[in-house]
Amino acid sequence: MKKINTILRKEWAEVFKNRMVIFVVAFLPILMTAIPLGILFSTRDTTSASSASMSGINSETTQGMCPEGLSGSDCFQVFMISEFMMMFMIIPVAIPVTIAAYSIVGEKSTRSLEPLLATPITTAELLVGKCLAAVIPGVLATYGAFGIFAFGSWILVANKMLLTALLDARWLIAIFIVGPLLAVMAVVFSLMVSSRVNDPRVAEQVSMVIILPVLVGFFGQIAGLFVLNKVVISWVALVMLLLDAVLVFLATKVFQREQILTRWK
Amino acid sequence: MIHTESLTKRFKETLAVDGLSLDIHEGEVFGFLGPNGAGKTTTVRMLTSLVGPTSGSANVAGFTLGQRDTDIRRTVGVLTETPGMYDNLSAEYNLQIFANLYEVKNGPEQVEKYLKMLDLYDRRFDAAGTFSKGMKQKLAIARALLHEPKVIFLDEPTAGLDPEAAHLIRDFIAELKKEGRTIFLCTHNLDEADRLCDRIGVFKTRMLVVDTPANLRTSVFGRKVVFHLRTVDEKLVGAVRAMPFVREVKAVDNKLLITLEDPESHNPEIVRVLVGAGADVQFVGELRHSLEDVYLQLVKAA
Ligand SMILES: Nc1ncnc2c1ncn2[C@@H]1O[C@H](COP(=O)(O)OP(=O)(O)O)[C@@H](O)[C@H]1O
Numbered sequence: 001m002k003k004i005n006t007i008l009r010k011e012w013a014e015v016f017k018n019r020m021v022i023f024v025v026a027f028l029p030i031l032m033t034a035i036p037l038g039i040l041f042s043t044r045d046t047t048s049a050s051s052a053s054m055s056g057i058n059s060e061t062t063q064g065m066c067p068e069g070l071s072g073s074d075c076f077q078v079f080m081i082s083e084f085m086m087m088f089m090i091i092p093v094a095i096p097v098t099i100a101a102y103s104i105v106g107e108k109s110t111r112s113l114e115p116l117l118a119t120p121i122t123t124a125e126l127l128v129g130k131c132l133a134a135v136i137p138g139v140l141a142t143y144g145a146f147g148i149f150a151f152g153s154w155i156l157v158a159n160k161m162l163l164t165a166l167l168d169a170r171w172l173i174a175i176f177i178v179g180p181l182l183a184v185m186a187v188v189f190s191l192m193v194s195s196r197v198n199d200p201r202v203a204e205q206v207s208m209v210i211i212l213p214v215l216v217g218f219f220g221q222i223a224g225l226f227v228l229n230k231v232v233i234s235w236v237a238l239v240m241l242l243l244d245a246v247l248v249f250l251a252t253k254v255f256q257r258e259q260i261l262t263r264w265k
Numbered sequence: 266m267i268h269t270e271s272l273t274k275r276f277k278e279t280l281a282v283d284g285l286s287l288d289i290h291e292g293e294v295f296g297f298l299g300p301n302g303a304g305k306t307t308t309v310r311m312l313t314s315l316v317g318p319t320s321g322s323a324n325v326a327g328f329t330l331g332q333r334d335t336d337i338r339r340t341v342g343v344l345t346e347t348p349g350m351y352d353n354l355s356a357e358y359n360l361q362i363f364a365n366l367y368e369v370k371n372g373p374e375q376v377e378k379y380l381k382m383l384d385l386y387d388r389r390f391d392a393a394g395t396f397s398k399g400m401k402q403k404l405a406i407a408r409a410l411l412h413e414p415k416v417i418f419l420d421e422p423t424a425g426l427d428p429e430a431a432h433l434i435r436d437f438i439a440e441l442k443k444e445g446r447t448i449f450l451c452t453h454n455l456d457e458a459d460r461l462c463d464r465i466g467v468f469k470t471r472m473l474v475v476d477t478p479a480n481l482r483t484s485v486f487g488r489k490v491v492f493h494l495r496t497v498d499e500k501l502v503g504a505v506r507a508m509p510f511v512r513e514v515k516a517v518d519n520k521l522l523i524t525l526e527d528p529e530s531h532n533p534e535i536v537r538v539l540v541g542a543g544a545d546v547q548f549v550g551e552l553r554h555s556l557e558d559v560y561l562q563l564v565k566a567a
């Protein structure tokens with residue numbers, strides 16, 4: 001545990017000296033909070049009919065997900081905002097991917113990996129330390145952004161009923177369970193890509209393909225292909241948990257000391 | 266302290282280390298000499314349990330390779346061939362990280378001790394990236410010693426340094442030797458090996474020869490004595506050649522180069538014979554072969 005902690009602190013000390021990393025870690029949550037809050041603010045007086053027809057969204061889709069007792073315009077707000085839940089999910093992917101890319105590629109380019117591997121640290125401790133260093137800021141930023149969003153919407157919406165609809169179980173499962181699971185997946189994926197690439201920007205960009213499923217979810221829902229309700233989200237969480245377990249298992253098999261030393265070039 | 270038996274490492278097509286059998290005693294400084302690509306770094310990596318051998322076995326500091334790898338890593342110190350630092354972090358923090366990873370009890374004191382010993386204490390808060398090559402190398406050596414390892418592997422510690430920095434590091438290695446540590450020194454600086462090492466192994470994929478620097482000179486070339494005479498003629502050469510203990514005689518200008526097993530006991534006899542044959546002996550001296558000659562001879566032959 002002490003060694004994991006040492007790696008964690010060292011990673012943060014190194015990686016947060018990088019402008020690109022600071023930019024992604026700070027800017028992304030701000031952007032992802034500002035967009036839904038902006039929408040909430042700008043649509044607070046519009047009527048359901050006009051906005052819905054403007055965006056070409058079928059009002060049947062929106063009707064299904066609104067609790068009883070919400071007006072048409074409130075319901076439209078709920079719909080719009082829940083679309084952006086998917087955008088929130090970009091945070092726990094993009095931040096860990098960026099940190100992991102810069103951390104692994106940085107370690108390779110400074111050639112500091114071999115002295116590190118010569119210490120009595122286990123490869124598991126090393127990998128866990130590096131992964132946590134990337135996952136923790138991603139998860140914290142997600143929680144932070146969600147906190148700000150929740151607080152902002154509480155101030156912005158007049159009908160507090162709307163709030164309970166916004167901050168329902170789907171959101172909470174997505175933010176607090178799917179988010180960290182996504183972060184772990186992103187980081188292991190980035191670890192694998194970074195071990196093969198020598199430019200952190202390339203590693204970052206390649207690893208970002210892991211965002212694709214998130215975007216598919218986002219646009220799929222907007223296009224009305226499916227509705228992400230509580231059940232679907234729970235299934236997604238379960239599948240992700242299994243995927244994560246497999247990925248982590250694979251990583252510990254693939255990243256043996258000798259492999260790290262001779263293949264990470 | 267280090268014992269290996271038929272240690273072998275093969276990378277796909279390349280045979281990097283072939284059947285290395287070696288015994289290095291406690292407190293010994295062992296010079297591991299060989300050209301680029303000889304397999305020196307691979308050997309160090311095997312002995313520090315960074316890469317596994319393809320076959321063969323080894324015991325380092327009492328621990329069997331492959332069974333007690335973590336104990337080996339805990340007990341040995343290694344200066345790797347390209348010892349990278351965390352360039353954005355201070356020298357002190359760089360060392361503190363490794364003190365933690367090596368489970369050093371009194372980390373801060375050890376860090377301070379080695380920063381002072383290697384003359385880096387005044388710059389301890391500076392980022393390692395701002396250091397000169399020589400300073401970085403010293404910092405890397407400090408990093409390898411924080412846990413007071415009994416066995417130290419140094420992979421080309423003075424390669425690429427200016428003469429002054431190299432000299433400083435050699436002096437420091439001599440200090441470590443005085444402290445009784447076992448040192449495995451990879452180098453292709455022959456002068457360095459000659460001055461620091463108790464024994465030298467000349468290595469090129471396999472071990473060509475292991476001996477003390479002095480013995481290496483004689484075993485490869487024999488010992489040569491040079492006699493400066495006023496004049497040299499065929500009669501004198503013949504007289505010397507007739508002596509049973511003389512292996513070889515060569516006349517160069519007014520000098521006789523004589524190869525002998527044991528100059529201390531045979532020189533007086535040769536002087537007597539030469540004087541008896543009418544020669545004027547001006548100087549007698551031993552012709553020392555540099556270790557470089559020995560090395561080049563061995564490596565070329567391999
Ligand atoms: N990870 C590796 N994969 C493939 N070949 C390697 C690897 N490491 C070293 N080699 C090869 O093994 C041989 C010995 O290399 P090395 O141990 O670095 O020699 P030295 O340190 O004496 O210069 C070289 O031919 C080198 O190309």
Ligand SMILES: [Mg+2]
Pocket residue numbers: 302305306307346420
């Ligand atoms: Mg080498």
